[in-house]
Amino acid sequence: MSTLPYLVFFTGRDDPRDCMVIGEDEKPVFFEFETTDMCTTVGTVILSDRQPAVALHWAGSHPGLGSAHFLTLENVREVPIERLIMPGSSPHARRFVSATDDRVYEWRRSYEDPTSYELWAGPNAQIAIFHKFQHSTPVGMSHATLQYCFTDGLLLIEALVTLNLNRWLDLNMSG
Numbered sequence: 278m279s280t281l282p283y284l285v286f287f288t289g290r291d292d293p294r295d296c297m298v299i300g301e302d303e304k305p306v307f308f309e310f311e312t313t314d315m316c317t318t319v320g321t322v323i324l325s326d327r328q329p330a331v332a333l334h335w336a337g338s339h340p341g342l343g344s345a346h347f348l349t350l351e352n353v354r355e356v357p358i359e360r361l362i363m364p365g366s367s368p369h370a371r372r373f374v375s376a377t378d379d380r381v382y383e384w385r386r387s388y389e390d391p392t393s394y395e396l397w398a399g400p401n402a403q404i405a406i407f408h409k410f411q412h413s414t415p416v417g418m419s420h421a422t423l424q425y426c427f428t429d430g431l432l433l434i435e436a437l438v439t440l441n442l443n444r445w446l447d448l449n450m451s452g
Contacts, residue, residue: 284300286419288417288419293310293440294312294445295312307327310441347434349430349434365383367385376431377435380398390408390409395407408422423437423440
């Protein structure tokens with residue numbers, strides 16, 4: 278496994294659609310996932326440094342699971358949520374194509390610990406790992422961490438969005 282020098286903490290609620298991510302790579306990292314559930318629509322906004330970065334519109338008028346609007350690109354990119362969680366190389370894996378470099382990335386759920394996930398940029402290139410565990414930090418309790426080895430801000434947003442989509446689906450599809 279390659280060295281994963283950067284670390285962010287998942288704080289706030291232990292809910293993939295309602296949590297905060299805080300840490301530092303080459304600069305401070307701060308994301309908030311906020312989900313609102315109104316009578317007929319559910320939406321999740323991902324804020325980066327308190328500015329909207331991604332908006333997920335769950336179902337509604339879009340067929341399937343809904344759509345994701347990446348607001349951080351020069352031109353807003355709309356992607357069906359299904360394209361962010363395409364079938365992967367195994368039953369415990371889902372892949373997505375990054376807007377940063379058109380490469381395919383894959384989240385693989387750990388067989389040993391089904392609450393842990395690894396992000397791969399190819400068959401032999403692990404670039405991130407997510408672990409769930411309670412940990413005290415200077416900003417309060419953390420319920421998970423993400424270690425990673427890249428500094429592309431858009432890839433980090435895509436990785437966090439797709440990770441939390443995977444976590445939410447796996448939590449809601451099991452049992």
